[in-house]
Amino acid sequence: MTLIDPVLLKSRLGQQAGRFDVDALPECDSTSSELMRRAERGAPAGTVVVADRQHAGRGRRGRSWLSSPEASLTFSLLWRFPGGATRLSGLSLAVGVALARALESLGVAGVRLKWPNDVLLETNGEFAKLAGILIELSSDRRGAQIIVGIGLNLQPPPPGDLPQPAVGLSSAGVDADRHTILAAILAELAGVLDRFGETGFAGLRNAWQAYHAWQGLSVQILGDAQMLCGRCLGVDDDGSLLLETESGVERIISGDVSLRRTGGILGAKTA
Incomplete structure (x- = not known):
């Protein structure tokens, strides 16, 4: 499987293409670590690092997230907001809304969200993890800087010591190529992050609860x-x-x- 082609991705992004600067790597320690190093050197908002393989990917609670191009899509996005990081509460939930909307646009049925940062697939009343979100925040004189790390399963992970059941997009009958999937996610992220910048999480709360896996349970x-x-x-x-x-x-x-x-x-x- 070949690397993500930024030129092909740009054509899939359409009018949103100018908002992103995408770099595709064959391998790195973690896309978020690589992007953080680039941010320290002045990389602009909208910078995206996507890697075919990462050998030290970071998940929630210090868990690792390994990746391969056939099995997963792993990338990180740099974004900035004016003001301090204290106004960014609920950001991981907002990103979950963007992911859910993007997956639905690709034909995935049964997308659900688990607080605070998991995307699930519901099948016959059972839930399995489809994607994970990791937000890293920092502040400087320019305002609040965030790195959004996303790991999406394309194929079900192999059986092993997983903290919960997991599935891939293939389980949902989606066979779209990685360029289409990444373009759909980035386009939704741009819209949701714009809305978050205007209203905070309050403007996306109802949207999140519409996807909430255990609302009222x-x-x-x-x-x-x-x-x-x-x-x-x-x-x-x-x-x-x-x-x-x-x-x-x-x-x-x-x-x-x-x-x-x-x-x-x-x-x-x-x-």
Whole structure:
């Protein structure tokens, strides 16, 4: 399989092509690490690094994300917002909306989102991970700088020590080439990030909840120090997860939790 061709990708992006500067690499440690180094050297917003293979890709909670061109699409996007990083709460959820919309435009049915940064495929009431999002933030005199890292499974990952079931686009019957897939995602990202810059996450909250895998369902939230059980009410305007428990509504602001569906509504308890 050949590298992503920036010229071919530009034709797929159409009017959005001028907003992106795409560099395709045969291999790197991680697309986000490579893009961070370029950002430190002054790379402009809209710079994209896509790699056929990465040998030190970073996922959520320090997990690795390895990639190969046949099995996955891994890339990172540099974007900037005026002001500080504190106004960017809920950004990973906004990116999830862009991914969900892009996948639906490619014909994927059953796209769902899991707080705070997973894209799932629902089949017969069961959920499996299709893509992951990792946001890295920093600030300088120019404002807030973000690097959006995305890993999308094209083929189901091999069986192994995975934290949850996983599938690929092939499982959803999509056989579009990588240029079409990447162009669809970048185009949606541009629109969503523009909206986020204007309204923050509040302007995308309803869109996220429309894709929410466990909206109104009973869940367990497992953190480092406690376990909370209750009914998932969705998210607040700042992207915080809202959980209705016997003692009231809890706002979950840390992304370092595991979310699990349960059979009924239970009260909160400590682990």
